Amino acid sequence: MNPRLAGLQAYPFERLAALKRGLTPPASFHAIDLSIGEPKHAAAHQVTESIIEHLHGISQYPKTAGLPALREAITRWLAQRFQLPADFIRADTHVLPVNGTREALFSIAQALLDPCASPREQVLMPNPFYQIYEGAAILAGGEPVYLNAGTDGQPDYRAVDEATWQRTRLLYICSPNNPTGAVLAQDTLAYLIDKAQQHDFVIASDECYSEIYLDEANPPVGILQAAASMGHHSLKSCLAFHSLSKRSNMPGARSGFVAGDPQILKDYLLYRTYLGNATPPFIQSGAIAAWQDEAHVCANRAAYREKFTAVLDILGGSLDVSAPEAGFYLWPKVGDGEAFARDLFATKNVTVLPGAYLSRQSQGQNPGKDRVRIALVAPLEECVEAARRIRDFVDSNKG
Secondary structure (H helix, E strand, O other): OOHHHHHOOOOHHHHHHHHHOOOOOOOOOOOEEOOOOOOOOOOOHHHHHHHHHOHHHHHOOOOOOOOHHHHHHHHHHHHHHOOOOOOOOOOOOOEEEEOHHHHHHHHHHHHHOOOOOOOOOEEEEEEOOOHHHHHHHHHOOOEEEEEEEOOOOOEOHHHOOHHHHHHEEEEEEEOOOOOOOOOOOHHHHHHHHHHHHHHOOEEEEEOOOOOOEOOOOOOOOOHHHHHHHOOOOOOOOEEEEEEHHHHOOOHHHOOEEEEEOHHHHHHHHHHHHHHOOOOOHHHHHHHHHHHOOOHHHHHHHHHHHHHHHHHHHHHOOOOEOOOOOEOOEEOOEOOOHHHHHHHHHHHHOEEOEEHHHHOOOEOOEOOOOOEEEEEOOOOHHHHHHHHHHHHHHHHHOOO
């Protein structure tokens, strides 16, 4: 077996299952699980119908590069959503469909890093973070470097020293961030693009929550948008990762894309061809329908806004919590996050995720230790009921 497997830590939900083991919540409360970021809203009707209509595609091998029509749909969506200039990106060179962002965020590290490099190439990531970044770095032979989030929910990238940038091969950024919901400003993205050019590292911008935001007039900026604004037309070292899982409530379809630097994508396509990572044609057909429609995405955002309003109205006086800029998570301060999650489950049958399971000890602290992540993915009525139980739990333990 690959000896690097021993460096992987248990996945957050394995740790959560161990934390809950042996606990028996009161039978009077039905279970409400707000720990996993799995959307529960229905997928758009036209998307599922397109998938059903094209099921005959199982008789054909899909191409790793994806259907031209899908790449065109993605290119048009990117240009409109991120206000990109005409011909800034091309469907045949700048876009590659992938089987969801998880596998692409993982495999890009395997394609980019030199596992024999000495010293090991550094892979920078926000802390807290999506654990795939860490696992990807370790299995590619890289050295994970954790950049603690500040009070605004994102790392202070301008505080990173030049020696660290010099050893960096890959930088994972997450905007909107999972779990904090914080969005990187355009000038910060431009700063990182400049650093990538200066020190020759690649930016993997995880933007899978970019279409869930509270202010309809203020959508999050993306890495391609920042590159366009600064005239970085080559898109060298810039990769944006997007998914339909959150945007279109299609987590089971495992459909997304990576867009950006055409030279990296050319080599990455070669890598993926050997892996056999090709999206089934019927899923690609559903994805085309999804990327071509914004009405269901607007409705999706409205549903999350309704839940945030209702839940925060209940929790506001009891918990140190506020609405995020984007995403569907709450990230409240609760003291000991692990104890909070354990006792909340034991007494109220509500499951949330300890923040420490999403972060690592770095620079003398674990930035998630005193928090929990609450995913507002359940139906409105369940989110409201969970909020009432959480409020009662918190109020009963005060003083």
